[in-house]
Amino acid sequence: MTERANNFPPLPKFLKIKPCFYHNIEEEIPAPHQQLMRRVYILWMMYSGTLCANVISCIAWWAGGGNAVNFGFSLLWLILFSPASYTCWFRPLYKAFRADSSFNFMAFFFIFFAQCVLSFIQTLGISGWGTCGWIATVTFFSTSIASGTIMLITTLLFTVVTALMVLILLKVHRLYRGGGGSMQRAQEEWSTGLWKSAPVREAGFNAVAQTPQGPSLPEYPTTVPSYPDNSQW
Numbered sequence: 001m002t003e004r005a006n007n008f009p010p011l012p013k014f015l016k017i018k019p020c021f022y023h024n025i026e027e028e029i030p031a032p033h034q035q036l037m038r039r040v041y042i043l044w045m046m047y048s049g050t051l052c053a054n055v056i057s058c059i060a061w062w063a064g065g066g067n068a069v070n071f072g073f074s075l076l077w078l079i080l081f082s083p084a085s086y087t088c089w090f091r092p093l094y095k096a097f098r099a100d101s102s103f104n105f106m107a108f109f110f111i112f113f114a115q116c117v118l119s120f121i122q123t124l125g126i127s128g129w130g131t132c133g134w135i136a137t138v139t140f141f142s143t144s145i146a147s148g149t150i151m152l153i154t155t156l157l158f159t160v161v162t163a164l165m166v167l168i169l170l171k172v173h174r175l176y177r178g179g180g181g182s183m184q185r186a187q188e189e190w191s192t193g194l195w196k197s198a199p200v201r202e203a204g205f206n207a208v209a210q211t212p213q214g215p216s217l218p219e220y221p222t223t224v225p226s227y228p229d230n231s232q233w
Contacts, residue, residue: 064147073130
């Protein structure tokens, strides 16, 4: 055992494409924040599932007399946003909690705020944008009740996901500021290169120590703060 094998996304072994990330919340995330990270992971799966449901709803929209452009865009959003959301905002938060990286916290805040805005636009459901939101669903009910009903399910999913995203953003921000985090810390981390420092951030994946009991997992920095959690969510 010289390094941790990537295990996400889980792909069949017969494929030549291999997983890109090592994902293990129980092993890498400090215990006080594991529940939050699980919820963020579930939120990512919910968003990806909503994009899948949106494709089905756009097919129903098309079958009921809608525009085929909506179906094409819905398929594009599914292919684009599902992996991009995991890479662009879930992984930064994962790495931020794993090694107390202010730079990754800031990356999460900026990107996830943009994700919240995007989800809100998708919830609105502007015709021609490939999402079944409130505007598209309500106006299409007069054309086809059956298609409108299917579209309504996706609209409700977008609404729930958007609300949960806002809650997650506020929750993580409160934890980060409560632990003494700031923009200045992120800038210092960027200027000194600590955000990509192998000994501190990523080298743990390849620095597995051998013990008499067998291979042991690498130790992450002991300076990871315990962010206060004064509310139940």
